[in-house]
Amino acid sequence: MEITFNHFLILSAILFGLGLYAMISRRNAILVLMGIELILNSANINLIAFSKFGALGVDGQMISIFVIILAVAEAAIALAIILNLYNNILTVNIDEANTMKD
């Protein structure tokens, strides 16, 4: 079976859906972060697929590299925030990190 443009898009959509689900339903901050990474990667797959089958040339791949670098930076900052959060309130459950609400 030949892998077509649609397969990429479906894979990307599934990945996006899983990421979204993880982001919404998880209570652990690290798992939420993982969900976000999944969403970013689904976007990357989309970009590469358009790059391959569309008229964009290598532009889509360039952008996806930027996205990966961005994801790394984001993960570093987010993990630092979560570490500080844990140091302060001894949990990484984001439902309990509500001191700014009141």
Place this chain on the structure above:
Amino acid sequence: MLIVVNTISSLVHLFSVKYMEGDAKYSRYYAHLGLFTFSMIGLVLTNNILLMYVFWELVGISSYLLIGFWYENKAPQEAAKKAFIVNRVGDVGFFLGIMIIFLTLGTFNFSEIFAGVAAGKLSGGLLTVTGILLFCGAIGKSAQFPLHVWLPDAMEGPTPVSALIHAATMVAAGVYLTARIFIMLSADALTVVVYIGLITSFISATIALTQNDIKRVLAYSTISQLGYMIMAIGIGAYSYGIFHLVTHAFFKACLFLTAGSVIYGMHHVQDINEMGGLRKKMPITFFTFLMATLAISGVPFTSGFLSKDSILAATLVFADVNGGINYIVPFFAFLTAGLTAFYMFRLLIKTFLGEPKNGEKFDHVHESPFSMTLPLIILAVMSFFAFFSFNPFGAESGWFLEMVKAPESLLVGTQGAIYHIIERAEYQELTHHFHYLAMILSLVIAGLGILVAYAFYYWKKVDVEKLTEKIYPLYKFSLNKWYFDELYDKTIISGTMMLSNISRWIDNNIVDGFVNGSAFITKMTSEGSGKFDNYFVDGLVNFVGGLVAFFGLIFRKFQTGRIQTYVAFLVFGIILLYFIFRVM
């Protein structure tokens, strides 16, 4: 005038050192006295009628302060108030006069005013009115009829003050003013001046006959002599009037200070019925008093003789020139001279001669200390003729009249109703003419007055008690000062009271009614608008607030503060939008 003010003022300061010693307000007394002296000197020196008015008022206020010096007692308070208010009546006239001058001539400077009058910019009836209005100030300040009532009451002040202010200097300010404006007074204004002076001098002389307070007698005699001066200036005997002012200032200050000395010696007794025989106890005081009394009575070889005689001669000239009704001027002038001699010797005899009436008091009488008698001696010596003229029977050749020449009136030759202004040279010529007649007449009359006084009070040839009973109404009339105080009380004061009562009623009922009415209306309106504000506007505002709160309550549910919820809403929202736009 400056010499008079300074000399007498310094002597009075000296005299007061002892007289006021031990008073709690000693330093304040000197402060007031200094204020007075300053204002008086300013008044004399200024060449500007507005500035003169300012100093005039300053003199008035310092006089007020000094009369009311012992303000703990009722009488000085009342007297000070009376003096101030009565003076104010005259000052209103003075001020109006100044305003007329400024409106017509546009200047306050005396020389420019006179130049303006000479140029005819202010003339006719208006000039007469201006003159009379300015003279009103003099009437008030110099205690002339009908505003003379304040001066006797002013004797409530300390005696040295009476000597300085109410005998020698301040009351002379009115005479000084009249002299200053003399050359611009029209014939009719001068007529008023003459008759006011005459009436004053006669009325107060008759009142002085029966008074028993030593200072009151002197006060009335002061008014009488001031009337003389005013009259002298009015009839054109300008230099004689000023001359009399100066001589009078010295001997009247002397009289008052001796009176002060007597009161001091008697430990504050002022009733002459309580005195008598003081000659032996207070020799210096007696001789100085005698000297001054001789001077005021117009006995030869005194300064008073010189000045008074000249005035009397001038009245004869006046009557001769103008004729008719004006003959009453010399008649009353001579009569007053006789009365003056009489009441002054009555005072002298009752105070210093005869037997002591009050033995117990008499034993404690003592001569006053040197710092009090020194001014007395100086003033008494100044009452000698030699200080003013070396000829004891005529002042014409004396240095004083050589120096103080009457200025020529700006309105020479004009004719008033009963008054004709003649040239100065002509006037002097006529005065010489009448001089000897006047001298003899005045000598006879003064001698008569003194003799009668001796007959009544010293030799007791005539029983005074019986005489008073015989002419009791007249006596009573004089004793009560011609009922002037009562008259003013009944007419002016009660009139003012009635007027103020009426205005108070109007104020209470009508003005206040308006005010209360408008306040009521305002209150009603504000109550209405308050209701509107409370119910309608506030209702609207509350309604909007409630609406917002209601929606807030609903939307608050969505604001959980949890990112995940928001993301879920976001996803649902996008799906919703997708369907909406897809379907439609």
